[in-house]
Amino acid sequence: xxxxxxxxxxxxxxxxxxYLGKRILEGGTLEQPVHLAIGMFDGVHVGHQAVIxxxxxxxxxQPGSLSGVLTFDPHPSQVLRPDQATALLMPxxxxxxxxxxxxxxxxxxFPFTREFAAGEASEFVPTLRSWFPMxxxxxxxxxxxxxxxxxxxxxxxxxxxxxxxxxxxxLRRKSYQGEPISSSAIRASLAQGEMSAVNSMLGSPYRIxxxxxxxxxxxxxxxxxxxxxxxxxxxxxxxxxxxxxxSDMASxxxxxxxxxxxxxxxVSEAASPLLxxxxxxxxxxxxxxxxxxxxxxxxxxxxxxxxxMEALQEQIRRDVEAVKAKDxxxxxx
Ligand SMILES: Cc1cc2nc3c(=O)[nH]c(=O)nc-3n(C[C@H](O)[C@H](O)[C@H](O)COP(=O)(O)O)c2cc1C
Ligand SMILES: Nc1ncnc2c1ncn2[C@@H]1O[C@H](COP(=O)(O)OP(=O)(O)OP(=O)(O)O)[C@@H](O)[C@H]1O
Numbered sequence: 444x445x446x447x448x449x450x451x452x453x454x455x456x457x458x459x460x461x462y463l464g465k466r467i468l469e470g471g472t473l474e475q476p477v478h479l480a481i482g483m484f485d486g487v488h489v490g491h492q493a494v495i496x497x498x499x500x501x502x503x504x505q506p507g508s509l510s511g512v513l514t515f516d517p518h519p520s521q522v523l524r525p526d527q528a529t530a531l532l533m534p535x536x537x538x539x540x541x542x543x544x545x546x547x548x549x550x551x552x553f554p555f556t557r558e559f560a561a562g563e564a565s566e567f568v569p570t571l572r573s574w575f576p577m578x579x580x581x582x583x584x585x586x587x588x589x590x591x592x593x594x595x596x597x598x599x600x601x602x603x604x605x606x607x608x609x610x611x612x613x614l615r616r617k618s619y620q621g622e623p624i625s626s627s628a629i630r631a632s633l634a635q636g637e638m639s640a641v642n643s644m645l646g647s648p649y650r651i652x653x654x655x656x657x658x659x660x661x662x663x664x665x666x667x668x669x670x671x672x673x674x675x676x677x678x679x680x681x682x683x684x685x686x687x688x689x690s691d692m693a694s695x696x697x698x699x700x701x702x703x704x705x706x707x708x709x710v711s712e713a714a715s716p717l718l719x720x721x722x723x724x725x726x727x728x729x730x731x732x733x734x735x736x737x738x739x740x741x742x743x744x745x746x747x748x749x750x751x752m753e754a755l756q757e758q759i760r761r762d763v764e765a766v767k768a769k770d771x772x773x774x775x776x
Contacts, residue, residue, distance in 0.1 A: 473551075476508035476577045480547070482587065484514055485626040486532040487541035489646040490584060490617040497582040497612050499546050508579060509548045513571070514538070515555040522555055530677035532626060532633070537652070564590025568603040580610035586623075587613075619644050636681035636742035648738035651676070651718065652692065655733050658719065665756050667763070669703070669719035670728070672735060680704055682716055686741040686766045689720055692734040699723045701759075701766045702737060705746035709755045721759075723767060741769065 478501035484491045495512060502510035520529040533541070539550045551574075553559070562570070567589050572578055581604060589595040601611045616623040624644045632640040633649065642648045653674035682705040689698045702720045706713045720737060722728050729735055743762055749755040 473509070473511075473549075473575050474577065476505060476579050477511050477575050478502045478505070478508060478580045478582070479511050479513050479551075479571070479575065479578065480582045481513045481589075482583065483518060483626070484512065484538060484542065485518070485529075486629050486645060487538060487545060488624050488626065488629060488644050489619075490614075490624045492545050492646055493617055494582050494584055494614050495542060495545050495547055497614065498580070501580050501582075501610075501612070502548065505579065510546075511549045511551055511575075512542050512547050513551045513553065514542075515559075516552050517555055519555055519560060522557055523560060529627075530630065530679070532629060532676075532678050534677075561591050564595025564599050565603055566590075567595055568600065568607060568609065572607055572609070578607075578609050580612060582612040582614065584614050584616055586616060630678045633678055633680050636683060636745075638685070638739055638742050642740070648688070648740055649680070650736055650738050652734065652736045653718070655729055655731050655735055657731050665752065665759065667721045667756075667759050669721045670730070670735070672718045672720065672737060674718050675715070679716065680739060681742060681745070682706065683745040684743040684762050685739045686743060686769055687720060688738045688740060689722065689729070690736045690738075691729045692736055696725070696727075696729075698725050698728065699766075699770045700737075701743070701763055702739070703746060704739075708746070708748040709752065721763070723763065723770070 478498045480491075480494045480498040482491065482494065484495075487495075495510075498510040498512070502508045516535050518529055518531060520527065535552065539552070542550050553574075568581075571581070581600065583597060583600065585597060587597055587600070590599070597611070597613045601613075604611045618624060619628075619640065622628060629641055629644050632638075632644070638649065651672065651674050653672040655670045656673045658669060658671040683703070685702045685704065687700045687702045689700045690696070691698075700720045700722045702718060704718045705716055707717070718737065720735070743765060747758070749758065
């Protein structure tokens with residue numbers, strides 16, 4: 444995307460937005476050879492990463508070219524069936540950040556509209572060419588569908604790209620335990636608390652980032668002080684207790700911890716789930732206002748309503764012992 448784009452270039456690319464690092468560039472076409480991975484990429488899972496790596500490899504083999512991801516926002520389900528919209532694993536900003544971490548040069552976000560969805564499949568590649576005049580290659584998974592009624596598939600893509608001298612790379616679907624990895628499979632495992640499956644399919648621990656907000660200080664009375672994280676995901680993890688690793692986003696300091704994601708029905712039932720973390724080691728803990736990243740490593744048990752605060756306290760004591768033992772196993776010495 445040219446930073447010096449003229450107004451006529453802007454006219455030709457309605458709303459295509461490119462993210463490069465933290466900088467957001469609006470409008471313009473990309474006047475540079477580019478190799479593109481295409482898709483929604485919610486979660487940026489291991490299968491998505493394989494597709495993205497193909498675009499990176501292609502650009503490395505062609506000096507002077509860029510690797511890019513072309514993705515869409517909002518999610519098609521929000522536009523086409525808003526009453527049953529897909530609950531996403533991550534907001535757009537986190538998705539873009541993950542794709543940049545994976546090593547892509549730029550992320551291009553195109554607004555997904557009903558009009559775009561109704562476009563003929565045969566027009567898809569020519570449209571891409573109008574946004575990226577020097578488009579060299581495209582990478583998708585074998586299940587990629589596009590165009591009106593999802594009528595376009597990898598064959599349509601190859602047939603329409605060939606005459607424009609654009610190479611198409613199609614990747615076999617990556618699997619986990621014999622089943623294809625997909626954003627939907629990860630959402631289902633997350634709802635079941637199957638963190639080993641979630642984290643394996645994602646290729647790295649499921650991460651939450653949020654600011655620490657003030658709590659009611661009940662945890663302190665229980666003997667297990669917690670920090671509350673402001674976080675409202677679309678795809679909900681199973682309510683319960685987790686072994687976590689927390690990282691202070693300003694200092695980078697890491698802390699082993701135990702978290703409860705739930706409604707804390709024993710104390711007073713909350714209207715919506717809250718994530719709270721009790722740190723197990725260190726002394727200078729992050730506090731209210733700090734930004735924290737929390738990785739959910741393992742599901743320990745479901746949240747329960749206890750008959751007394753003493754019973755809850757006793758259970759948390761056991762949870763903490765269990766988590767410390769697992770941490771010791773994971774990081775011996
Ligand atoms: C490891 C851990 C496990 C917890 N498990 C439960 C539980 O099973 N049921 C429950 O009602 N509350 C549970 N809680 C939540 C406590 O009730 C919570 O710490 C307290 O409500 C904190 O409120 P505050 O942040 O406003 O001080 C748990 C908290 C922690 C840290
Ligand atoms: N397991 C996989 N292995 C390789 N490529 C994949 C895999 N899953 C998806 N892709 C490809 O990655 C791109 C983005 O995938 P997309 O987000 O559209 O689908 P998905 O992960 O299957 O999600 P959903 O479950 O929501 O359909 C597409 O090109 C798709 O074909």
